[in-house]
Amino acid sequence: MRFVAFERGGKAGLAVETGGEFRGLTNDDPKFPGDLMQLLQAGGDALQKAGDVLAGGDPINLETVSFLPPIANSGKVICVGLNFVDHASEGGNVVPEYPALFARFNSSLIGHGAPIVLPQRSDKLDYEGELVAIIGEGGKDIPVEQALDHVAGYSIFNDASIRDYQLKSTQWTVGKNFDDTGAFGPAFVTADELPRGCLGLKLETRLNGEVMQSAVIDDMVFSVADLVSVISEAMALVPGDIIVAGTPSGVGFARTPPVYMKDGDVCEVEIDRIGVLSNPIRHEAKVAKAAA
Numbered sequence: 001m002r003f004v005a006f007e008r009g010g011k012a013g014l015a016v017e018t019g020g021e022f023r024g025l026t027n028d029d030p031k032f033p034g035d036l037m038q039l040l041q042a043g044g045d046a047l048q049k050a051g052d053v054l055a056g057g058d059p060i061n062l063e064t065v066s067f068l069p070p071i072a073n074s075g076k077v078i079c080v081g082l083n084f085v086d087h088a089s090e091g092g093n094v095v096p097e098y099p100a101l102f103a104r105f106n107s108s109l110i111g112h113g114a115p116i117v118l119p120q121r122s123d124k125l126d127y128e129g130e131l132v133a134i135i136g137e138g139g140k141d142i143p144v145e146q147a148l149d150h151v152a153g154y155s156i157f158n159d160a161s162i163r164d165y166q167l168k169s170t171q172w173t174v175g176k177n178f179d180d181t182g183a184f185g186p187a188f189v190t191a192d193e194l195p196r197g198c199l200g201l202k203l204e205t206r207l208n209g210e211v212m213q214s215a216v217i218d219d220m221v222f223s224v225a226d227l228v229s230v231i232s233e234a235m236a237l238v239p240g241d242i243i244v245a246g247t248p249s250g251v252g253f254a255r256t257p258p259v260y261m262k263d264g265d266v267c268e269v270e271i272d273r274i275g276v277l278s279n280p281i282r283h284e285a286k287v288a289k290a291a292a
Contacts, residue, residue, distance in 0.1 A: 001016055001017070001047065001048075001051045001189075001190045001193065002016065002017040002187050002188070002189050002190075002193070003015065003016050003017075003036060003051070003054075003070065003187060003188045003189075003190075004016075004017075004022060004024075004060075004062065004067065004070075004185075004186060004187050004188075005035065005036060005067070005068040005069065005070050005071075005072075005111070005185075005188075006024070006060065006062070006065040006066060006067055006068055007065060007066045007067075007068055008026060008060075008064070008065045008066070009026075011026040011027055011028050012026065012027050012035065012068065013025060013026035013027060013032075013060070013065075014032070014033070014034075014035060014036065014050070014054060015054060015057070015060040015062075016050075016051045016054040016055055017187075018051075018054075018055040021059055021060075022059070022060040022062060023054060023055055023056070023057045023058060023059055023060060024054045024057045024058065024060045025053070025054060025057040025058065029057070031053055031056075031057070033046075033049065033050035033053045033054065034046075034050065035071075036070055036071050036188055036240075037071050037072075037073055037074070037239075037240045040071075040134070040135075040136055040152055040239035040240045041239045041240060043136070043137070043239065047152070047190065066111065066113065066114070067111035067112040067113050067114070067185050067186050068111045068185075069109045069110065069111050069184040069185055070134070070155050070184065070185055070187065070188035071134065071184075071188070071240055071242060072106060072109060073106060073240075074106060074240050074241055074242045075238055075240060075241055076103070076235070076237075076238075076241040076242065077103060077104035077105065077106065077109075077182075077241075077242045077244065078101055078102075078103060078104075078231060078241070078242065078243050078244070079101070079102050079103065079104050079130075079159060079176065079243075079244040079246075080099050080100065080101060080222065080227060080243070080244065080245050080246040081100035081101075081102060081172065081246065082095070082096050082100045082221070082246070083099065083100075083220050083221050083222055083245060083246025083247070084215060084219050084220060084221065084246060084247065084248040084249060085219070085221060086215075086219075086248060086249035087246070087247055087248055087249045087250075087251065088221075089249070090249045090250075090251070090254040091251075091253075091254055095221060096221065098230070099221075099222050099226075099227060099230055099231075101231065102171075102172050102173060102176060103173065104159075104176060104177060104182050104244065105177050107177070107179060108176075108177045108178065108179060108180065108181050108182040109182045109183075109184050110180050110181075110182065110183050110184070110279070111183070111184065111185050111186070112183070112184075112185035112186030112277050112278060112279070113186075113278065113279065113280075114180070114183070114279060115180065115279065115280050115281065115282035115287060116158065116160050116180060116181055116183055116261065116267065116279045116280070116281050116282070117178070117179060117180035117181065117282060117283075117284050117287055118261065118262065118263055118281055118282065118283045118284060119162060119178050119179075119284050120283075120284045120285060121162075121165075122162045122163075122164050122165060123260060123262070124162060124163040124164045124253065124258075124260050125160060125161075125162060125163075125181075125260050125261045125262075125281065126160065126161045126162075126163050126251055126252040126253050126260055126261065127158060127160060127205055127207060127212065127213075127251065127252060127261055127267050127269075128158065128159035128160065128161060128205075128247035128251055129156070129157075129158060129203055129204070129205035129213050129247055129248070129269035129270075129271075129277075130156070130157040130158070130159050130203075130244050130245055130246060130247050130269070131154060131156065131157070131198055131201075131203060131217060131224070131244075131245045131246075131271060131274075132154060132155040132156060132157045132184065132242055132243065132244055132245065133151050133154055133224045133227070133228070133242075133243045133245060134151065134152050134153050134154065134155065134188065134240070134241070134242055134243075135150055135151060135152065135228070135237045135238065135239055135240065135241040135242075135243070136150065136151060136152025136153070136191075136239055137149065137150045137152070137239065138150070138236060138237050138238040138239055138241075139232055139236065139237055140232055140235075140236040140237070141232055141233060142228055142229050142232040142237070143229060144225050144226060144228075144229040145225075147224070147225040147226075147227075147228035147229045147232075148191070148196050148197055148224065148225050148228070150228055150237065151191050151224060151228065152190065152191060152239070153188050153189050153190040153191050153193075154188075154189050154191065154194060154198055154271075154274055155184060155185060155187065155188050155189065155274065156184070156185065156186075156269050156270075156271050156274055156275060156276075156277040157182065157183065157184050157244045157269070157277070158182070158183040158184075158205075158267060158269050158277060158279060159176065159182065159244060159247060160181040160182065160183065160261070160267075161175055161176055161181070162174075162175045162176075162178050162181070163175065163252075163253045163260075165178070180287075183267075183269075183277055183279045184277075185277055186275055186276070186277055187274065187275050189273070189274050189275075193273070194273055194274070197217070197223055197224040197225055198217045198224065198271070198274075199217055199218050199223075200216065200217070200218065200272075201216065201217050201271055201272040201273060201274070202214070202215070202216050202217075202271070202272045203215055203216070203217060203248060203269070203270070203271050204269070204270045204271075205247075205250065205267070205268070205269050205270075206267070206268045206269075206270070207252075207259070207261065207265060207266075207267050208265055208266055209266075212250045212251075212252070212259070213247065213248050213249065213250035213251070214248070214250070215248035215249070217271075219248065220245060220246060221246075222246075224243070224245060227243050227245060228243065231243065261281045262281060263281055263282055263283040263286065264280075264281065265280070265281040266278060266279070266280050266281070267279055267281065
């Protein structure tokens with residue numbers, strides 16, 4: 001199943017693809033089954049039942065709604081750095097023997113179509129197209145052989161990074177958490193619709209139509225299964241936790257000359273069979289002026 005979280009008329013909603021169109025309900029409808037976080041927490045066949053209910057809802061024209069992140073209130077957003085060999089090399093880093101993990105905060109997340117904001121304090125806004133794995137069944141010390149059974153589905157992320165702030169210290173947190181820089185979506189696709197671990201799928205990032213990153217998920221140093229297992233050694237994973245699995249080579253700061261996203265650009269991240277995440281780039285001053 002393919003779900004989309006959206007907002008229409010100030011009301012949050014959820015839609016499912018059925019018969020070549022999206023149908024859904026907003027949260028003021030008595031039949032609304034809950035958002036994706038609530039459905040994942042409910043477990044069992046909650047997703048399937050919700051899909052059946054939503055399929056009987058209203059047709060949703062995705063061109064007339066605002067996309068929301070598939071999950072906006074995750075307990076943990078865990079990102080992985082240097083998870084493609086070529087990306088580690090282009091930044092002058094050694095390929096890690098243990099995943100380079102860092103946190104994103106929900107306050108940085110935006111949906112498909114929303115502007116990634118270029119802050120006033122920096123002109124070094126970089127793109128990073130990534131696969132997202134979303135936990136459906138929680139667990140601690142999960143064996144790698146069972147890890148994919150804990151993944152409910154997948155989505156797409158643009159881990160837009162403020163490079164000068166990222167590199168101010170050995171900790172990446174600030175540069176990875178500027179407001180409105182974590183684009184996430186457009187859809188949540190259940191794991192049964194995709195190859196296990198998304199192996200064989202191609203990831204491509206385009207800036208203004210030009211291909212900047214291209215790789216297959218198989219090229220990750222640590223697979224989705226590896227990441228679920230390793231992370232669960234340290235912390236119990238729970239339904240709705242998000243793992244942003246790392247970006248391939250081709251990022252802007254490693255190019256000669258560097259290529260950073262600027263106001264007016266459009267960045268797209270596409271993963272086979274999951275979709276295309278597209279976001280315009282807007283300068284913070286213009287966003288503030290538009291909101292005034």
